Amino acid sequence: MVTDTSQLVDADIITSSLDDPEKFATLFDRYAAMLYRYISFRLGSELTEDLVGETFLIAFRRRGSYDVSYLDARPWLLGIATKLIIRHRRAEVSRYRALRRQAPVQAVDGPEEAITRVLAAQGSRPVLLQALSRLPRGDRDVLLLIAWSDMTYQETARALNIPVGTVKSRLNRARRMVREAMGGINPLKEHTNG
The missing domain is CATH 1.10.1740.10 (RNA polymerase sigma factor, region 2, helix turn helix motif)
Incomplete structure (x- = not known):
């Protein structure tokens, strides 16, 4: 044993x-x-x-x-x-809206904090948080699992119990919506995630 x-x-x-x-x-x-x-x-x-x-x-x-x-x-x-x-979706959307109104917080090491630090430096944080609050739940789940939890397409599909193709289409749609909200800038590093 x-x-x-x-x-x-x-x-x-x-x-x-x-x-x-x-x-x-x-x-x-x-x-x-x-x-x-x-x-x-x-x-x-x-x-x-x-x-x-x-x-x-x-x-x-x-x-x-x-x-x-x-x-x-x-x-x-x-x-x-x-x-x-x-x-707890309502709490999540409310949090994004509240964070959008706040001054940037002191960053702590980690992938999501690194993204927040870059966004705060660019002054884009409120716009990103608003964009996240407006994403459809499924698109937001995929985007956050890939961007902030460093999951692959396959791992994200398994986590959400959806096909890999659905992950790719939701991620593409979420990135496009965030990019549009950011005026064509994509603060969430677009990386291919096999």
Whole structure:
């Protein structure tokens, strides 16, 4: 029986947690900070701790049905978190509107903070936040998973349980809408994400 799960891939940790539930904590150690950043950017810090905990609780309860052919559990966890965020959509849109009215906050290292820092320097932050609040939910989910969680098209498709083609079309539409709102400037680095 494996006692140290720190070197195992996520699928093996989930499998071993079926016999020893405490091993599931390794996934929390690996991904709680990532989920915290993702959820807090989308909804603010008020709900973040609760939703991170709820994400892991749902994942723990569903670990028996996890498809172990996927070695990386990030898309699965981000998919659960995104579905929880959808329940709090009004709070997310309100947060973007409130942030648009505020002065830029001090940036902290991380991908989403780096984007915010660049946008604040350009004075584009309010426009971007307004554009994000106006995106259709599905388009916003895809854009944020790819741009701020560094997910691939395939991982995003798996997280949202949609086809890869849908991910690509939603991302294209979201980027176009953000670019239009920004006056033709795309602050979210367009990268191909295979």
